[in-house]
Amino acid sequence: MTDHREKLIPSRRAFLAASAAVAATPVLGARAAHATGHGLHKQSPDRQLRALLREIDPNRIGAIVTRLAAFGTRHTLSAQDDPVRGIGAARDWIHEQLRTYAAASGGRMTVELQSFIQPVSPRIPTPTRITNVVATLRGDTDPGRVYVVTGHYDSRASDVLDATSDAPGADDDASGVAAIMELARVMATRHTEATIVFAAVAGEEQGLYGSDHLAQQFKDAGTDVQAMFSNDIVGTGDAHDGTAGDPRTVRLFVEGVPTAETAAEATVRKSVGGENDGPSRQLGRFVHDVAENPQTGMRVRVIWRRDRYLRGSDHISFLLRGYPAARLTEPRENFAHEHQNVRVENGVQYGDLVEFCDFRYIARVTRVNAAALWSLAQAPGTPKGVVIDTTQLTNETTLRWQRGTSADLAGYEVVWRETTAPDWTNVLAVGDVTTVTIDLSKDNVFFGVRAVDRDGHRSPVAAPLPAS
Template identity: 85%
Template sequence: MTDQRERLTSSRRAFLSVSAAAAATPMLGAGRAQAAGRGPRRQAPDGELRAMLREIDPHRIGTTVARLVAFGTRHTLSTQDDPVRGIGAARDWIYERLSAYAAGSDGRMTVELQSFIQPPSPRVPVPTRITNVVATLRGDTEPDRIYVVTGHYDSRVTDVMDATSDAPGADDDASGVAVVMELARVMATRRTEATIVFAAVAGEEQGLYGSDNLAQRFRDAGADVQAMFSNDIVGTGDAHDGTAPDSRTVRLFVEGVPTAETAAEANVRRSVGGENDGASRQLGRFARDVAENPQTGMKIRVVWRRDRYLRGSDHISFLLRGYPAARFTEPRENFAHEHQDVRVENGIQYGDLVEFCDFAYIARVARVNGAVLWSLAQAPGTPKGVVIDTTQLTNATTLRWQPSTATDLAGYEVLWRETTEPDWTNAMPVGNVTSVTIDLSKDNVFFGVRALDRTGHRSPVAAPRPSS
C-alpha cells in the first residue's frame, strides 16, 4: 500500500504530457508549486527607458503649458479660424509641434487631424466641428497592438457654455496635453515593438466628444487597443488650499467590473470573485510595477474606482467600448481654482492659471506615463483567451491561453494570491506553453498569467475566465 501511495504521489508531481492546443501541459505538484513560486519582483527600467526618462524636460513642459494658456480660451465652441485666439489656433499649434517631432522619426510617426461634426447636444447648441490631433508611432514587430495616451486641449470657465471669456485651462488640461506632447517628442526617435498613439483630444468639457469619436474609430476598425491612459488635471501636487503639498504622488483611477460587460458577464465575474481582476485593474498593478522607481521619483496611488464622484474623463470613452483604460490625475484638486473665471478676490487670484502649475511635477507625471507606455510597447501583449478549467471537481488547477505572437517570446508566468490580497504575491515560470496544471486549489486563490520576452519585459497579467 505504501509503494502504491508513493507511486501515485510521484506520478502526481511529475510533468504529464497531454495534448492541449498542440502543446504539452505541465502538471506541477503542490511541493514544486510552493517551492517554485516567489514574490513577484518589480521590473527594472531598461537602459533605453532610463535614457528616455532623462530627456523629459520640465522647462519644455512649462513652455507648452504657457503657450496653450496664451490662446486665451480653448473652449470647444470658441473661434476656429482666428490665428491667435481660440481652439482653432491651439489645434493648429499642437499639430505643428507634433509634426515637427514626427519629422525625426524616419517615417514611423505620422500626425493627422481627425475632425467630425458633433450634432447639437445639451452642451453643444449648434453643429460644431471637433478635431483631435493624433500622432501615431508605428511599432516595428507588432504594429497592430496599440497603446493610447491622451490629454484634452479644450478648456472652460464656470459657465460651461461661455465660449468667449478667458479660460486659461493650465491645469485642466494643458498639463495633460503637455505630458502627451513631451512623450511624443522623446519617443519619436525611438523604435518600439507595438504602436503608441499620442492624442490631444477636444470636446471633453462638453461631453467627452473627442475621445468618444477616437475610441469609436478604433472600435470600428477592430483595433487591438490593449491599454489607454487619460492625463487630466496633472498640473501640481500642491492644491494651494492650505494642505500639505504631495508632489511625489499621482492618482490612477481604475475600474473594477468592466463598464462594457453585460449583466450576465458581470455576474459570472462576481460569482468567481473576480471584481478586482478586470483588465483595467491589471493596468494599475502593471503601472506601479514598472513606474514606481528612482527614475520617475513618483508613487502611484491606485484608486479602485472608474473616476471621481460627479466627474469623468476621456478614459471612460474607451471603457464604454470594452478597452482597458485608466485616468491619471493629481493627488488633490483645488475646486476653488478649477474652471473658475479669471478674477481677484481678497488679494487671491482665481482661475486655472499657469502660476498654479508645477512643471517639475508634470515632468514626473510624464516620466510615469513614459515608463508605463514604453514597458507595455516593448513587452509581449497581454495573454488572450485565458481560462481556468472549472469543469471538474479537483484540487488541482488547469489554466489555458492562446499563444502569443511576440517574436521574442521567452515564455509565461503563472501568478497567484490569496483572495484577500490586493496584489500578486507569487509568480512561477511555466515555460513557453499554452496550458499548465498546478496542484494548487483554484478554490483558495486567484490566478493570473503573463508573458515574458527574452530581455525581461513582462506583459500585464491576464486573469482567467471560467471555462464554459
C-alpha cells in the first residue's frame, strides 16, 4: 500500500529522522533513524475551551455596544469630566464594568487606568490626557508570558477634529471593545498558564496613541508579549451596501517581514525565502488552526498584509516594537457610513449606529478571539532561538533552539512544507530535545519548530533563521 503523504515531498527514501534516537542520545547534531513524517491536523478545542465558548453571550455584547453608543461621542478630544457624555464618561463606565468582572477572579485579575498626556500633534491641537483601561488576568504557572487583546473605545465624526458632534461609533469600535470586555468577563473565572491583557485603548482615531503608549510600557518593562490582537470594526458581516453579506467570515491581517526588523535582518530573512514565515504570519496560521471550527462558527480569512490600504489599527503599535500582532476586522466595510455624522434622510438614520451591528456576529468574532487566546495561554510559549545550520554542504537538516520553561512542557515537533505551500503540511515529534538532524534537504522545504505540552496543547510555530 502506497502512503499518499509521500506525494507531498518526493524523496529518495523516507523523509525524516525519528526523534527517539535523538532523545535517547541528547547530543548536538545527533543523527536519527529514518521515519516518515505525517500530515497536520487542526487543533480541536479542549473541554474547558468548549465551555468557555458557550458562555459568550450576544445579548451582553449588544448591551455593551448600545451603552457605548449612548455616550453620544467618545472622541478623544471630547469631555473628560461630563458624567453622561463624552470619552470620560465612557472610560469610567468601562472601568467600572471590568472591575466587576475582576471581582469574580479571586484576585487574579486586576484593572487599572493607564493615563498619559499626549503632546500637540496634527490631530491633537492641545496637550490631551489619554487613558487606556487595562484588565490583566495573571497566569498561574508562566505569568511572564503575555498575550494582549485590544479594542479602541474612542470614536470620531467625519471631521477628525470634531469633538462635539454625535459620533456613536457602534461598529468602529464599540464592537471591538464589547468583544474584549466579554472576553474579560468569561475568562476572569478561569485559570490560565500565561497572562492575558484585555485593553480598551483610546486615541486610535487621532494616531494610535493609546496603543502606542501601552506597547511602549510593555517594551520598557521587557515584557515577553508573544501575541497581540486588535479587534477593530468587527460589528457585522453585512456591509449594508447592497452586496451579499458574509456573516461567517472574519478577516485577520498579518504582516510578512517583521516591521521592527533591521534592514540587515530583513535581508537575511528574504535571502532564505522567509518572507512568509515571520512571527505574525505564524500567529495567523495558529489562529486559523485553533479558531476555525464548529464551536466558533467562523471562517478565519487570513490576509497576508499588515493592514488595509490607507489605514491602520492598534496592532501596528506592537509591530513597531517587535511583537507579533494581528488585526481582526469584518469581511467587508461600508465606507459610506463609517465615521459619518448621524443624519436622517427620508426617515432613515445613517451613520456608525447600533442598528448596523449584528451582535451574534460580534459574539462569533469574540469566540475566535477566545479560541486563540485560550489556546495560546494554555500551550507552551513559542520556541525561541530557532536556527538552521547552514555551515555544511549536506542533504540533511540540523535545527537548534532554546528549551522553554513551561512547567508542563512535553517536547517539540518539527514541521515542514514545500516552499510553494502556504501552510505546514507535515509534522514529526522529536521529543524533549533542543537539537535534531533530519534526513531531508533544507534546500527543498521550509522548516519550523513548535512546543507541545503534556495535554497536547501546541504553541505557534517558530521558523528558523540561518545560524550565525
